[in-house]
Amino acid sequence: xxIWDAITDLIEAATPWTTAEAEAPAAQEEQxxxxxxxxxxxxxAKDEQxxxxxxxxxxxxxxxxxxxxxxxxxxxxxxxxxxFEEECKESKQCAPAKHHFDECVDRVTNxxxxxxxxxxxxxxxxxxxxxxxxxxxxxxxxxxx
Amino acid sequence: xxxxxxxxxxxxxxxxxxxAINFSKRAASSxxxxxxxxxxxxxxxxxxxxTAVAAGSIAWYYHLYGPTxxxxxxxxxxxxxxxxxxVHQEWFKTFDHQxxxxxxxxxxxxxxxxxxxxxxxxxSLVGTIMTVDEAKALAEENEYDTEPNEQGEIxxxxxxxxxxxxxxxxxxxxxxxxxxxxxxxxxxxIVKARHGGCDYIFSLLTGYPDEPPAGAQVxxxxxxxxxxxxxxIAMARVLYDGLVxxxxxxxxxxxxMAKDVVExxxxxxxxxxxxxxxxxxxVLVVTSVLFALSVWVKRYKWSxxxxxxxxxxxxxxxxxxx
Numbered sequence: 001x002x003i004w005d006a007i008t009d010l011i012e013a014a015t016p017w018t019t020a021e022a023e024a025p026a027a028q029e030e031q032x033x034x035x036x037x038x039x040x041x042x043x044x045a046k047d048e049q050x051x052x053x054x055x056x057x058x059x060x061x062x063x064x065x066x067x068x069x070x071x072x073x074x075x076x077x078x079x080x081x082x083x084f085e086e087e088c089k090e091s092k093q094c095a096p097a098k099h100h101f102d103e104c105v106d107r108v109t110n111x112x113x114x115x116x117x118x119x120x121x122x123x124x125x126x127x128x129x130x131x132x133x134x135x136x137x138x139x140x141x142x143x144x145x
Numbered sequence: 146x147x148x149x150x151x152x153x154x155x156x157x158x159x160x161x162x163x164x165a166i167n168f169s170k171r172a173a174s175s176x177x178x179x180x181x182x183x184x185x186x187x188x189x190x191x192x193x194x195x196t197a198v199a200a201g202s203i204a205w206y207y208h209l210y211g212p213t214x215x216x217x218x219x220x221x222x223x224x225x226x227x228x229x230x231x232v233h234q235e236w237f238k239t240f241d242h243q244x245x246x247x248x249x250x251x252x253x254x255x256x257x258x259x260x261x262x263x264x265x266x267x268x269s270l271v272g273t274i275m276t277v278d279e280a281k282a283l284a285e286e287n288e289y290d291t292e293p294n295e296q297g298e299i300x301x302x303x304x305x306x307x308x309x310x311x312x313x314x315x316x317x318x319x320x321x322x323x324x325x326x327x328x329x330x331x332x333x334x335i336v337k338a339r340h341g342g343c344d345y346i347f348s349l350l351t352g353y354p355d356e357p358p359a360g361a362q363v364x365x366x367x368x369x370x371x372x373x374x375x376x377x378i379a380m381a382r383v384l385y386d387g388l389v390x391x392x393x394x395x396x397x398x399x400x401x402m403a404k405d406v407v408e409x410x411x412x413x414x415x416x417x418x419x420x421x422x423x424x425x426x427x428v429l430v431v432t433s434v435l436f437a438l439s440v441w442v443k444r445y446k447w448s449x450x451x452x453x454x455x456x457x458x459x460x461x462x463x464x465x466x467x
Binding site: 014016077078079080081082101104105108109118119120121122123124125126129130133134137138140141144145 | 204205208209218219220224225227228229230243244348351352354358359360361362371376386387395396397398399400401404
């Protein structure tokens with residue numbers, strides 16, 4: 001690392017046709033993998049102890065059982081929030097956000113696999129959800145007790 | 146060009162008075178034009194080059210400092226919750242205590258299996274959410290440690306009104322262990338402890354989408370919730386339509402349960418709110434009366450001074466000299 005490297009670094013950072021990366025992307029992925037590996041080993045450590053397993057499974061089973069009962073008992077309850085937000089998503093007010101979100105979903109689902117850049121639709125989803133909940137909020141409060 | 150237009154304006158004034166000056170100025174302006182015609186190529190090159198330098202330096206500056214750098218992506222920031230028109234947040238409104246009762250039922254039947262509410266004693270439920278007898282019966286359902294007896298043993302006794310609501314786990318480590326490493330926070334002050342307060346918690350509880358948006362990365366053991374900073378939350382969706390059966394037969398939709406439990410949690414965080422608002426009204430009424438009174442007293446006390454009239458009575462001018 002001589003002084004020439006420092007100068008070329010500066011020039012690279014200042015020239016308009018380069019992209020500045022806050023962190024090296026490749027290194028980040030490696031870190032993620034390491035973290036996953038660490039969590040896996042933790043999970044394995046937990047599996048060795050049988051008490052924890054039963055404790056984890058029990059509430060899950062109970063919840064599942066409750067859900068089934070509820071579905072049988074009261075199917076007529078419709079969540080007004082979901083209803084209003086669905087209406088709002090289709091409304092003219094949220095048409096631009098919905099258009100962008102749908103386009104993004106199409107792009108991501110079709111292009112996944114071969115392309116190197118991993119795009120997600122989180123931001124488009126945020127805009128759509130924000131618009132829908134904003135539009136549904138007063139209607140929702142007029143319905144809820 | 147600027148010089149020429151300046152000259153024209155002065156000419157309008159000067160022209161009528163002095164024709165000679167007018168003529169000489171016109172000669173001067175035409176001579177500067179002839180100087181530019183002398184070397185058009187050199188001047189053109191200079192103009193183009195200086196324009197290019199100016200435009201280029203502006204472009205370079207905007208490349209370096211123009212785009213705003215965000216420390217976090219929107220996903221890391223989390224979706225900001227929508228503002229809901231909570232009735233209890235209005236100036237002259239109290240908590241809806243029927244809603245508090247429903248919310249406490251939701252907490253007890255749903256949230257309490259993981260989240261503690263360690264700063265709320267049974268006695269505080271009396272009169273706000275339950276009657277004394279109901280609260281006593283609820284307290285007696287749980288066992289608490291006694292004082293050491295004669296032999297130094299600590300026995301168990303049924304709960305009293307002065308006891309606090311029991312926590313689902315013995316300590317934080319047990320809570321983490323049972324929840325795959327994630328600690329369910331204590332809910333006593335959660336409304337005050339989160340940005341967005343009631344709106345945030347309501348949005349979080351009802352905001353789980355059916356499936357994460359395309360391409361979103363959801364970590365192992367996490368669930369996608371747009372309102373949670375980072376969008377990966379360890380808590381799965383817990384509120385489903387009809388999960389709770391309300392005693393006042395309110396239809397228990399997801400948003401209804403979320404609204405009730407959020408209002409209850411707001412009460413848990415600031416149980417003094419109703420009293421505080423009433424006290425605030427008293428303070429405003431009394432201080433405004435006292436202020437008006439003090440203004441009147443001041444004006445009364447100062448009236449003799451403020452209403453006096455100073456008159457200068459000059460001695461009568463007389464022509465006689467003494």
